[in-house]
Amino acid sequence: MDAGTLAALGGILLLLILSAVFSGTETAFTAASRAFVTRRAREGDRRAGLLVRLRERKDRLIAAILVGNNLVNTTATALASGLLIAWFGEGGVVYASLVMTALLVVFAEVLPKTYALRQPDRTALRAVPLLSATMRLLGPLAAAVNWLVLRTLGLFGVRAAEAERPGITEDELLGAIELHGAGERGEAEAAAREERRMLRGVLALDDLTVGDVMTHRARIRALDAEAPPEVQLERLLASPHARLPLWCRGGEEVLGIVDARAALQALRAVGGEAARLDLRPFAAPAVFVPEGRPLREQLQEFRRAHLKMALVVDEYGALQGLVTLEDVVEVIVGQIAQRGEPILAEAAGDGVAEVRGDIRVRDLNRELDWDLPEEEAATVGGLVVSRLRAIPPVGTEVTIDGYAIRVVERRGWRLDRLAIRRLAPPEEAG
Numbered sequence: 001m002d003a004g005t006l007a008a009l010g011g012i013l014l015l016l017i018l019s020a021v022f023s024g025t026e027t028a029f030t031a032a033s034r035a036f037v038t039r040r041a042r043e044g045d046r047r048a049g050l051l052v053r054l055r056e057r058k059d060r061l062i063a064a065i066l067v068g069n070n071l072v073n074t075t076a077t078a079l080a081s082g083l084l085i086a087w088f089g090e091g092g093v094v095y096a097s098l099v100m101t102a103l104l105v106v107f108a109e110v111l112p113k114t115y116a117l118r119q120p121d122r123t124a125l126r127a128v129p130l131l132s133a134t135m136r137l138l139g140p141l142a143a144a145v146n147w148l149v150l151r152t153l154g155l156f157g158v159r160a161a162e163a164e165r166p167g168i169t170e171d172e173l174l175g176a177i178e179l180h181g182a183g184e185r186g187e188a189e190a191a192a193r194e195e196r197r198m199l200r201g202v203l204a205l206d207d208l209t210v211g212d213v214m215t216h217r218a219r220i221r222a223l224d225a226e227a228p229p230e231v232q233l234e235r236l237l238a239s240p241h242a243r244l245p246l247w248c249r250g251g252e253e254v255l256g257i258v259d260a261r262a263a264l265q266a267l268r269a270v271g272g273e274a275a276r277l278d279l280r281p282f283a284a285p286a287v288f289v290p291e292g293r294p295l296r297e298q299l300q301e302f303r304r305a306h307l308k309m310a311l312v313v314d315e316y317g318a319l320q321g322l323v324t325l326e327d328v329v330e331v332i333v334g335q336i337a338q339r340g341e342p343i344l345a346e347a348a349g350d351g352v353a354e355v356r357g358d359i360r361v362r363d364l365n366r367e368l369d370w371d372l373p374e375e376e377a378a379t380v381g382g383l384v385v386s387r388l389r390a391i392p393p394v395g396t397e398v399t400i401d402g403y404a405i406r407v408v409e410r411r412g413w414r415l416d417r418l419a420i421r422r423l424a425p426p427e428e429a430g
Contacts, residue, residue: 256283357381
């Protein structure tokens with residue numbers, strides 16, 4: 001074997017290695033975690049800082065990598081074709097195509113990209129010198145390629161802004177959240193499941209409104225300004241909440257919000273005589289918000305105004321419910337049980353959970369990892385009424401999307417308690 005043949009083989013091997021490096025670098029660059037790279041850059045990592053700057057010109061860098069990768073692939077194939085033609089004549093072209101395709105796919109594409117996907121952050125940081133060199137050498141050519149691509153797309157009516165890759169969408173982010181903790185077992189799996197719930201709750205702040213999480217007017221514990229002072233004081237002391245609305249005429253007129261400290265001040269003002277107690281001068285002004293306000297905006301309002309409670313009204317100004325800072329926080333962290341407050345669901349045996357009819361479907365799905373429909377009604381009782389289109393008597397059972405729901409207790413026209421059992425899928429039922 002002469003020196004020329006050895007040089008050609010060595011050149012092909014070198015070009016295959018360069019092709020593998022380009023392919024792995026491209027995959028690592030696009031798959032590296034933006035949060036990881038940014039954090040390392042803030043910690044003073046020079047390579048991470050350079051990688052952040054390269055990301056700002058991502059379109060040009062990707063084009064430069066592709067130009068370099070295709071250049072070495074084409075050169076390697078040309079060398080192999082010339083070598084095999086010299087050995088086998090015209091049939092060498094076919095042999096070169098088959099051999100180079102196999103080598104490029106296995107060793108210059110699949111292998112390096114698989115490695116890069118397994119540890120993209122570390123690979124991207126290691127590849128920063130190559131990325132920087134590629135940008136310096138092939139950046140101008142890549143810019144010309146990008147210009148040509150945009151002009152070509154413009155002929156078909158695609159604008160430059162439309163041609164750019166959009167940022168991560170909410171669906172992509174939700175997909176990433178669902179993958180968090182995959183493969184974990186035991187306590188790590190339980191922790192990952194709770195973290196996924198919290199992350200989904202953060203995203204839900206933009207989709208939910210105040211009306212979705214408020215305590216309905218029928219469930220509000222309030223002080224009746226028209227009741228005897230002793231009754232007002234007893235109700236305040238019996239309540240698990242530190243703040244209660246003060247209203248008259250059954251909530252038609254709200255006079256303010258009374259907290260326990262204000263009640264003590266009012267009691268002290270009358271020398272401790274409960275019969276002379278008047279809470280009206282000590283009630284703080286009530287804050288009213290529309291039921292359609294996005295939950296994220298309400299959270300910001302709570303933060304700005306240092307509020308912890310607001311009354312919810314509809315478009316006609318009629319009182320609909322009450323929302324607290326705790327209600328908003330529960331969207332993220334789940335139910336926060338208070339003293340005297342019943343738990344979300346109680347086990348009734350045989351896989352049955354008993355719940356209050358006014359429990360929100362969303363909360364039940366979150367806590368028990370269920371998937372009852374959330375679009376038809378806000379509460380479980382409302383969901384049953386919506387499906388049956390009637391107020392069912394005690395004992396009625398209805399199946400909704402794989403869940404058997406039975407009415408256990410009813411007060412007036414309100415479904416007060418329900419028993420829910422998750423049915424087995426058809427393939428498991430037998």
